[in-house]
Amino acid sequence: MRKILAAALLLALAGCGSSGSGDSSGKKTVTMWMYPVIDDQAKSKAFWTKVEKDFEAKNPTIDVKVDLQPWEGRQEKVTTSLASKKGFDIVLLGPDQIPQYAKQGTISPVDDVVAPDKAAFRPGALTALTTDGKLFGVPIYQTVTAPIFNKKAFAEAGITKLPETYDELKADAPKLAAKKIAILMYPGGPETTLNLSFYPILWSNGGSVFAPDGKSVAFNGPEGVQSLQYLLDLKAAGGLPENAATLDKTEGGPMEQGKAGILNAAANIDAVKLGAAIGAENVAVGLPFKGAKQVTFGIPGGLLLAKHAENAENADAAKKFMQYIASAPVATDLAKESGYFPARADAQVDEASPTLKEFAKSLEYAYPGDAHPAARQVMALLVPEIQAALQGKKTAKQALDDAAKAANAVVSGGG
Template identity: 35%
Template sequence: MGQPRPGAGHGDRRQQGPDVVYLIPDQLPKYARNIEPVDKYLDDAAKADYLPNVVTSVTIDGKMMGAPVLTSAVTPICNKKVFAAVGQTSYPTSWNDLLAMAPAFKAKGYDVTAYAGDVKNTLNQTFYPLLWQAGGDVFSPTASRSPSTARGPQGAELRQAARRRRLRGQEPAHHPAAIEQTRIAQNKVGCVWHVLPAEIEKFWGKENIQALPHFTESKQIGYGTVGSLSMLRNSKNKDAAGKWIAFASNAENSKKYDLAASFFSAKKSVGALYASDPVLGEQEKQVANSTVGPLNEKARDVQGVLAPEIQAALLGKKSVEQALDDAAKAADPLLG
């Protein structure tokens, strides 16, 4: 929706920036000063139709910084063939369940799970779900400090993650291998929580994917993204841009996009899109139990300093306490 630059000559094809951009929640705080809130461009019915956690995921200082058009829920998925080979007839609902199954998997030559510990992976899909499920959070309530010690849920959960790695086998926790080069693709891993069904279907077969609800420790929660349309503050066509955002994000039009791209709806009125799909249908049920992670301007920066420390703890290069203390020392200055 770009327009010619003011005063540009007939032959000048340079354009100003776009009026509308697509953003996910952890980008919103970083660009908030350049975004026009969309509240006044959406009618009350449209805003009321959004799922509550979806509205929260795009709201900063009481204002909606984007109009959501899609959601996801990255839940655990298990390999039915592996469970059959191990003789395991039930699926885990919690981390305690999974830990209890681990020795039987290991005895048969399988890994009960796999952790993607390369620092290039987003913590939103790897470590943070473990942290949230343990009752922890990435930032303190004032968002002025990162997880600062190993004395709270963060440390307890990282100790559990390290224990899980020792139980499940020796899948590398630090190499950025393509999924086809991992034991996951080789049908040697029972369950994962950071992989999308579409990524693994060609290796497992869709009929062998068992989608599960988010695991529970002290609470049931997991990661899911929200994609939204945001208007840039310097738009010269705000009324037109606002009308287009309202049109593109309405229940009917966003539903078409979601179905084409295998996402879930952000709208209550749409209901279930995948009730007949045994995999996506189960994950769709978890949208309301999903979170996008912290809405903090420094969220991605903090991930950058936490990830190598978490990796060091999982590989046994540092104690959990030392790794988390070192992570806090590196992260806190980023928050001012």
């Protein structure tokens, strides 16, 4: 089955653009795979079309193509493209995806791309995109997540002070449940990364996905069991939607329907959409919930350079395009259109967004996740076990121990 899937992906790449050193006109060609950083498809297309045209106007000997890709299937398609040396020269990825490709030797360091403006970038963004002392991603934006609240739901439940800790959240759950409102919109479906669901709770309890030496997983330790049991206790108290195990973080869900009070690891765009659905006056943005630690998920988006592009004649052209996208003017425009933050201090933040100002307060708590070459593989093994626990099929410990057994086989290279 895996061989069939790999073959299908290779065929699909033929229709997704191909990297190359030049064309019949003598121009150097550069292909970049970009993802829906700008949530609105029409705005995304318009933005990247303008980026292409503006760059080519300044660099007439370079032909660039921004190939807009969906989030779905990203990991498999990127892995296949890098292995086949086709599809793209540049690709957008997050910090936890870099170690895998760095270890495989399919991406190239980009320290020289950032070097001219290195002092302008957020230090945390550069650190997050660095593996084994080498920078593998050029930061073009910075995300941060924070809890968003349906204030009206809390008011109707007689709660005047919004919870600030996980303990307070749990204590308030029965009050909202009495109004048939789940206090926490937990997106347990496989479409939502664990970085936006289970991991923030794990981190807040002082836990981690991997052991310090990276040779095994640690999510099934006491902190992990405590974190999953917390979710099970919330569900038992009516604090999670009934379908939390399969729920996706999509528009029109329980938050917009007024059936959930909190989305824990939300982005600014989530706050904007919620405001449009229930009224901006009913939306509040909080700081990350306090547990043993106060932490939330937040990453820089990084442009990676394929190793085969580094070795091709168009390497300089590709790096020039990466520098252009990461420049202060483009970073400012991208931040405004995406609702994220620029990854450099000399770019401007959209002051017109009141919710974005609130999200900025959580930047100091942002954590890019547990980087490891097997991070995404481990996540794929953990998701169904957490779902099984939420569906009452396994205890918290059983679910995490079963996931750990399968994950350790992958981490150790045995599976």
